[in-house]
Amino acid sequence: MATKRLVKEMVGIGKEPTGIAGLDEVLFGGVPKGRNTLVVGGPGAGKTMLGLEFLLHGARDYGEPGVCMSFEEPAEQLIANSTSVGHNLRSLISSRKLLIDHVYIERKEIEETGEYDLEGLFIRLNQAIQRVNAKRVLLDTVEVLFAGLQNTATLRAELRRLFRWLTEKGMTTIITAETQPGTNSLTRYGLEEYVADCVIILDHRVNEQVSTRRLRVMKYRGSPHGTNEYPFLMESSGISVVPITSLGLTHKAGTERISSGVSGLDEMLGGRGFYRGSSVLISGTAGTGKSSFASFFANAACARGERCLYFAYEESPSQILRNMRSVGLDLEQWIKKGLLRIYAARPTSTGLEGHLAIIHKALTEFDPSVVVMDPITNLVSVGNLPAVKAMLTRLIDFLKLRDVTAVFTNLTLEGMVEKTAIGISSLMDSWVLLRDIETDADRRRMLYLLKSRGMAHSTKTVEFQLSDRGITLRGEKAGVVSLEKGRK
Amino acid sequence: MTRVRSKKSKTRKRGTRRRKPVAWDLRLYVAGTTAKSVTAFSNLKQICETHLGGKYRIEIVDLLRNPQLAQGDQIIAVPTLVRRLPQPVKKIIGDLSNTDRVLVGLDLKPARMTPAASQA
Numbered sequence: 001m002a003t004k005r006l007v008k009e010m011v012g013i014g015k016e017p018t019g020i021a022g023l024d025e026v027l028f029g030g031v032p033k034g035r036n037t038l039v040v041g042g043p044g045a046g047k048t049m050l051g052l053e054f055l056l057h058g059a060r061d062y063g064e065p066g067v068c069m070s071f072e073e074p075a076e077q078l079i080a081n082s083t084s085v086g087h088n089l090r091s092l093i094s095s096r097k098l099l100i101d102h103v104y105i106e107r108k109e110i111e112e113t114g115e116y117d118l119e120g121l122f123i124r125l126n127q128a129i130q131r132v133n134a135k136r137v138l139l140d141t142v143e144v145l146f147a148g149l150q151n152t153a154t155l156r157a158e159l160r161r162l163f164r165w166l167t168e169k170g171m172t173t174i175i176t177a178e179t180q181p182g183t184n185s186l187t188r189y190g191l192e193e194y195v196a197d198c199v200i201i202l203d204h205r206v207n208e209q210v211s212t213r214r215l216r217v218m219k220y221r222g223s224p225h226g227t228n229e230y231p232f233l234m235e236s237s238g239i240s241v242v243p244i245t246s247l248g249l250t251h252k253a254g255t256e257r258i259s260s261g262v263s264g265l266d267e268m269l270g271g272r273g274f275y276r277g278s279s280v281l282i283s284g285t286a287g288t289g290k291s292s293f294a295s296f297f298a299n300a301a302c303a304r305g306e307r308c309l310y311f312a313y314e315e316s317p318s319q320i321l322r323n324m325r326s327v328g329l330d331l332e333q334w335i336k337k338g339l340l341r342i343y344a345a346r347p348t349s350t351g352l353e354g355h356l357a358i359i360h361k362a363l364t365e366f367d368p369s370v371v372v373m374d375p376i377t378n379l380v381s382v383g384n385l386p387a388v389k390a391m392l393t394r395l396i397d398f399l400k401l402r403d404v405t406a407v408f409t410n411l412t413l414e415g416m417v418e419k420t421a422i423g424i425s426s427l428m429d430s431w432v433l434l435r436d437i438e439t440d441a442d443r444r445r446m447l448y449l450l451k452s453r454g455m456a457h458s459t460k461t462v463e464f465q466l467s468d469r470g471i472t473l474r475g476e477k478a479g480v481v482s483l484e485k486g487r488k
Numbered sequence: 489m490t491r492v493r494s495k496k497s498k499t500r501k502r503g504t505r506r507r508k509p510v511a512w513d514l515r516l517y518v519a520g521t522t523a524k525s526v527t528a529f530s531n532l533k534q535i536c537e538t539h540l541g542g543k544y545r546i547e548i549v550d551l552l553r554n555p556q557l558a559q560g561d562q563i564i565a566v567p568t569l570v571r572r573l574p575q576p577v578k579k580i581i582g583d584l585s586n587t588d589r590v591l592v593g594l595d596l597k598p599a600r601m602t603p604a605a606s607q608a
Contacts, residue, residue, distance in 0.1 A: 114583035
């Protein structure tokens with residue numbers, strides 16, 4: 001990948017991988033080795049967790065023991081909190097790869113009577129570093145000292161000395177700090193003035209009752225870095241960042257074709273189906289059979305022995321299985337064989353970025369060759385159209401890079417066929433339009449291939465039937481009804 | 489480093505526990521012999537002599553020699569004076585040059601009195 005090449009080309013600044021999924025990619029390799037990184041965020045933004053993961057991965061995966069100097073939470077509390085996100089700090093502590101020192105400071109219990117310095121803190125940290133032979137240090141949140149001590153001038157000078165001292169000792173350090181909204185200063189006590197090598201900002205936003213965590217690298221001295229806001233997740237397996245926007249239009253376009261799962265549709269697609277790695281949109285009004293088409297596509301993939309990931313934003317897995325049985329599909333067998341995985345969630349369960357992060361993670365874990373998202377329309381309910389488009393762009397880039405073929409379904413309203421395609425049509429390689437046509441007392445299902453990039457395809461409107469034998473398309477000539485863009 | 493005891497207590501090595509109880513058990517944490525630590529010590533001695541009579545014990549802990557005590561006793565600033573007895577434990581940081589505040593810290597004087605000159 002371009003990222004790796006760039007990192008290799010860079011001489012001078014060493015990098016230390018954080019080990020956090022996605023973050024190292026955004027940082028083009030990791031945080032600056034032997035230097036200080038400031039992690040800024042509001043309460044609950046995930047600063048401590050990010051810092052602890054940095055230590056955890058260092059101690060466990062990179063042979064670099066770490067010291068956590070916690071100014072807020074006692075060690076026991078930190079251990080308990082990180083257990084809830086799937087980390088076992090205790091075993092690292094007992095094997096002397098990690099040391100947590102809780103610095104307790106309470107202004108009420110301290111009387112200041114003259115000149116002092118923080119040499120005690122230095123000695124303490126030095127002792128901890130020596131004890132585990134640490135290479136990584138986390139100071140979480142050193143700003144607490146400002147609340148505990150009155151002499152701010154001394155404190156500032158000492159903190160500046162502390163950060164320099166850590167660099168001299170070759171420690172790769174993460175320092176957490178609170179944001180100060182509504183001021184020019186990034187952090188409450190202006191720590192960014194002392195820690196200048198790398199600044200990461202964490203954000204926890206709630207938009208229309210839906211929360212999303214985001215991460216941004218504000219500054220990285222001597223190194224390129226991803227500059228966007230990246231969504232990240234904090235869940236049972238820790239933090240993961242989605243660096244999807246760092247990708248571009250660099251994917252290769254193959255010529256391999258895969259079946260749509262419906263032989264009549266394959267016929268219309270030049271007789272060979274979709275390109276592998278392409279993105280397919282199936283749009284249509286309610287009840288036109290979008291999910292069925294998507295399921296047949298999934299079924300065909302599993303029948304070929306490929307893995308399929310099915311994101312359901314409307315129905316529960318069992319509902320999908322039941323409904324698809326009625327059109328002659330046994331999807332359950334693929335689940336049992338481990339070829340099909342259905343991920344069902346309400347769109348409102350998290351923000352768009354959260355969905356993207358979840359999808360990203362699921363894709364990385366399951367490594368499917370085809371993906372179904374049914375329907376993407378529902379995601380609009382948690383974001384506005386530009387946001388949805390941005391998200392889908394990132395998602396599609398990511399899918400294409402992995403050569404994953406994706407089918408998206410999209411609910412359209414009667415008479416607004418193209419408009420409601422939320423401007424995503426340009427992202428799609430193939431577009432299948434489904435419609436109901438009322439003729440006399442009958443409702444006929446029609447299918448129309450609006451576009452399919454890079455292949456000769458049928459331009460006819462074709463009637464199809466959904467039955468327990470599956471989807472059958474009538475002969476192309478039969479039942480042709482005019483169906484023009486945007487007009488009923 | 490120097491160990492200073494009140495006249496009543498006997499010479500004993502640090503860490504031995506069977507001490508004769510004294511009314512005032514004080515510990516001064518320093519980091520090596522610096523200007524601040526010397527000042528703090530002489531200020532402390534003077535205050536003790538003036539206010540505590542002979543009923544005190546001062547122990548000096550050099551964190552450079554016993555770094556593990558920094559964590560154990562929750563020390564970050566030096567010099568730090570810890571009043572171990574009488575309970576509750578109190579912490580007084582700085583070179584103890586502000587006698588008034590030291591007395592407040594030791595509970596020898598009620599807090600937040602007029603910031604007038606020391607009556608000591």
